Amino acid sequence: MLRLSVIVILIMAFLSSCSKEEGEGGTSVITGKVYVQLYDDTGTFIINEYYAPEEDVYIIYGNDEIYSDRFRTNFDGGYWFKYLREGNYTVFAYSEDLTGTVPSGVVAVKKNVKIKDSDQTVEVDDIVIQKKD
Numbered sequence: 413m414l415r416l417s418v419i420v421i422l423i424m425a426f427l428s429s430c431s432k433e434e435g436e437g438g439t440s441v442i443t444g445k446v447y448v449q450l451y452d453d454t455g456t457f458i459i460n461e462y463y464a465p466e467e468d469v470y471i472i473y474g475n476d477e478i479y480s481d482r483f484r485t486n487f488d489g490g491y492w493f494k495y496l497r498e499g500n501y502t503v504f505a506y507s508e509d510l511t512g513t514v515p516s517g518v519v520a521v522k523k524n525v526k527i528k529d530s531d532q533t534v535e536v537d538d539i540v541i542q543k544k545d
Contacts, residue, residue: 434474434499436481440527442471443492444536446485446505451544455510459545463489469539472502479504501525507541 432438446467450460469491470479483491493503504522523536 432497432499434501435497436495438495438497438527439530440496440498440532440534441492441494442496442501442503442525442527442534442536443490444469444503444523445489445538446491447489447538447540449540449542451510451542453545455544464541465489467505467541469503469505472504474500496527498527498530501527503536503539505539505541508543510542510544 446464446469448460448462448464448467449458450462451457452459464485465487467485467489469483469485471481471483471493472478473480481493483493485491491503493501502522502524504520506518507521509517509519521539521541523539525534525536527534
């Protein structure tokens, strides 16, 4: 009986160690860019558009409730999150709320991403944020 219990415990430990959750420890990459639409001071007309340098981009692993990592975009608005395992991720950046309906004044612009294989590079559509001049 003791022998059977030990075998069951070892099998359960092996199976639980095989299932990897989203996060670091893999060989895949999520990459993309943040694009700014700059509005006039009334928030009515776009006066400029550009890829955003020095903008914070966040990533959430799986179903986590808070962000897991942050990246500051480079000179051309690009970001990347490396060494990820297979699974579901959410990347986001903050945009100004031009409607004036959000008390904080900012909204998260989110992109859902799925990594299906190891050694995969997933390019995300531009995260488009809005700012006032």
